[in-house]
Amino acid sequence: MKHVINIAMKSVYVLMPVTIVMAFLWAPPAELLGDYSRIIYFHVPLAWVSVLAFVVSGILSVIFLLDKKNRFSGLDGKSFNSAAIGLAFTVCTVMTGSIWAKLSWGSFWNWDPRETSIVFILLIYIAYFCLQAALAGKSSRGKIGSSYLIVAMATLPFFVFLIPRIVWSLHPETIINVNRTIYMDDQMWITLLTALISFSVLYVYLFNLMNRIMVLKHRIGEHPHAAD
């Protein structure tokens, strides 16, 4: 089973180049934005992985708080790692989103509800790392950090689904076609789905890597001369 998971994770070495080739060479350009529309194959998967990473960190936090018998070790550290990956992906989402905004709307930042929401999410998770830093060395660090992550996860639906619907938005049903509706042909859909799968596998790969580093650091901390 472990062997299968390892192979699945290593598929990222194939999936990512395939996604890049498909996004730039195979998928046709959209009618209105032309080649600029190719950013969708990176922006949407980055945003998806950001939310996925934050939800995983929230779920791990719930399990950490409910796990009174300590059956799963290092869950608070794992939720921290997932939040860190989520934060990095959110920064990339903001960057690709602002490039797309410049191409579509003429300026990098417009305070559109979706742009605003992603900034809120970014700030919430930056605040989480500030809280973790302030709690360094305290026994309550894991519990308080996990509680904050759950509160943060609980606010995600408000930012992702609710705010863009109650505040007027520039964010179109994607301005990539003349009639300003979502229309993607089969090649575009396949490329987007491949990108979503590739970035999700990349997340799993990074998450696993960070967890392994965390375990190694912990072991070195316990046995500082083990490597000698």
Next chain:
Amino acid sequence: MSLAKKNSAEEGSVLVRDILRNLQKDFRVEFRSRFAVNIAVSFAGIVTISISLTAGGAPFPVKVQSILLWVVLFFSAMNGLAHIFVREEDQGTSLFLRITRSADSIYISKFIFNQIFMMIIGTVVTPLFVFFVGVDVIHVLHFIMSVIAGGFSIAASTTPLAAMAAKAGGKGSLFTIISFPILLPVLWISISSTAGALNEARPESGTVIFLLAFSGFITAISILLFRFIWLEN
């Protein structure tokens, strides 16, 4: 009456009794020094008068009036909302509370205290601001509802975060850093809702509903999580 029903009724009455005792203690301690209320109301008064003085009677656009009102309300409240938990940690009474009272009763009493505190701030600041800045409120009921719902959301969202900040050593800047991102949507929607009450067009009630829904949701999650924040093991 069955034994299970009797036990749950007894637990309920103990919870209510503990909440009332905590509230009584908190109000006594607060009004002995009146530290939080004095600071918040003084801050609000000074800022409002400064805005009015520097504007020199020049009228602000509706959006600016609404932004300024919420900036004053937000920073006035920030001075006092964390105080309720920080004080327990500073004075070393949190350990006593942990031993003698249930986490639920502590959370509910602190939540009620913060709501009352926020209401006091809103009641003092809003008329003062309307008077000095010369705000022309067109939809009075919507304006009042916006201030109440916004204040309720601020107090509801900051109560669990105040407990976290207090546990982290009660550093004042930390409380602002961790609560500001959670409060940003509340402020954003409150500003938009208040601006709606100052415009001639009929305001939308969706903003007030969002604020109430957000605070209800955060409160429900906070009640579930508080025992993990409050109890050491």
